[in-house]
Amino acid sequence: MEEIKYFKAFIRVVKSLSNERSGDGFFGSSLFGAENIVEERFIESKDKKGVLDFLLNKYPQFFPNNKIYTRETKDQAQFFYVVIFELYPHEVSEHKQDWKCSNCQQEYSSKYLHKPVIKYYDENLYFCNNDICDIEFKKQYYSQNEIPDDKKYINTNICYIYKITEKGSGKCYIGKTLNAPFFRWWNHLTHSGSPFGIYFRQSNLSNWTFEVVEILEMNTDSEVFEIESKYIKLYDSIDNGFNTLISKKTI
Numbered sequence: 001m002e003e004i005k006y007f008k009a010f011i012r013v014v015k016s017l018s019n020e021r022s023g024d025g026f027f028g029s030s031l032f033g034a035e036n037i038v039e040e041r042f043i044e045s046k047d048k049k050g051v052l053d054f055l056l057n058k059y060p061q062f063f064p065n066n067k068i069y070t071r072e073t074k075d076q077a078q079f080f081y082v083v084i085f086e087l088y089p090h091e092v093s094e095h096k097q098d099w100k101c102s103n104c105q106q107e108y109s110s111k112y113l114h115k116p117v118i119k120y121y122d123e124n125l126y127f128c129n130n131d132i133c134d135i136e137f138k139k140q141y142y143s144q145n146e147i148p149d150d151k152k153y154i155n156t157n158i159c160y161i162y163k164i165t166e167k168g169s170g171k172c173y174i175g176k177t178l179n180a181p182f183f184r185w186w187n188h189l190t191h192s193g194s195p196f197g198i199y200f201r202q203s204n205l206s207n208w209t210f211e212v213v214e215i216l217e218m219n220t221d222s223e224v225f226e227i228e229s230k231y232i233k234l235y236d237s238i239d240n241g242f243n244t245l246i247s248k249k250t251i
């Protein structure tokens with residue numbers, strides 16, 4: 001008996017053929033991309049021929065005269081063709097795993113067909129890959145972790161290590177940013193959903209001091225990480241301050 005294998009297959013349509021002059025001066029027929037119009041992501045079959053038969057049977061509308069192109073040809077203005085891949089072993093094993101969204105509780109029978117967003121600080125929490133559950137994922141994630149730098153406002157490679165201190169208690173928060181420090185502090189005040197951010201926002205701004213403790217230029221991520229960690233230890237800002245986690249390697 002022949003072994004059953006697992007495949008994925010895509011039926012594609014060539015979007016347009018043109019005789020226009022292309023950018024590099026080549027004059028001739030060119031193909032302007034193709035688009036998947038059918039994605040069959042899990043097909044059991046003993047070989048690729050079986051996959052083709054399956055597609056022909058299920059989607060006869062794409063294959064006039066029962067003819068399937070399996071590679072691109074340029075002799076027709078529009079045609080459909082098929083590409084077939086055998087699944088990787090990890091895709092087959094993911095296919096057999098079921099999971100449940102930690103937000104909407106939707107149950108899925110396959111991690112391969114429905115890929116979860118994994119909350120990476122807790123591998124057991126999965127979220128649907130859609131806007132609603134994604135927003136919930138970010139909300140939960142950033143309730144534990146500080147919001148990241150705003151990439152739109154980074155135009156230097158200067159990194160600032162900063163310290164925000166509560167005057168009365170002397171407790172502080174150490175952070176790093178590639179944004180302008182004032183911008184970063186404003187973000188903490190207005191956007192952060194972490195325990196520190198919430199506490200910070202509920203208190204009076206005049207209770208706090210803001211300072212840049214070191215300016216780093218041209219340092220690697222791991223050097224920045226080390227220096228930030230040094231200040232976190234120096235000011236004991238985890239056990240006796242507002243840092244909840246040891247610094248992450250990414251800025």
Ligand SMILES: [Zn+2]
Pocket residue numbers: 101102103104105106127128133
């Ligand atoms: Zn969900």
